[in-house]
Amino acid sequence: MKLRPLQDRILVKRIEEEQVTAGGIFIPDTAKEKPQRGEIVAVGNGKKTEDGKVIPVDLKVGDKVLFGKYAGTDIKVEGQDFLIMREDDILGVIE
Template identity: 60%
Template sequence: MKFRPLHDRVVVRRVESEEKTAGGIIIPDTAKEKPSEGEIVAVGNGVRDDAGNLVALEVKAGDRVLFGKWSGTEVKIDGEDLLIMKESDIMGILG
């Protein structure tokens, strides 16, 4: 992979969640602001706290995550459609 996001940004590959898999996530179709499922592809180095220390992100490459449906900016890297967003757009880690 040839892209390193800055600071608290992450690169996410959107995953189409299967409906009704045992143990899987099913996003209700009728919800107004449904989260999407994705896989973390790359993460930034984190942000500095007030004491000047670099605080690493809580997610790492490979994590399966939920994020707000309209979060992030679409890019195509190595021919693949990906999303760049901030870690604060990530709701949590699956699995």
């Protein structure tokens, strides 16, 4: 089973955050609104405007991205957890 996201939606596989900082200090998981990382697995064709045009998404499969903790909807595809969100929910690309 493969999922093709519609419009400007993006399918993301979460990347677990490291729990230890550069300095070796453990970070507890209680901070709210903590942004999170993921890898893009599938990308929609782009948002349809009122004029019927399609604006392509500026992200591609394989991009590692940062998003807010509550962005998107959790979905399960063949027993694996993914997030589906809109392009606008992506804060930045990790390079």
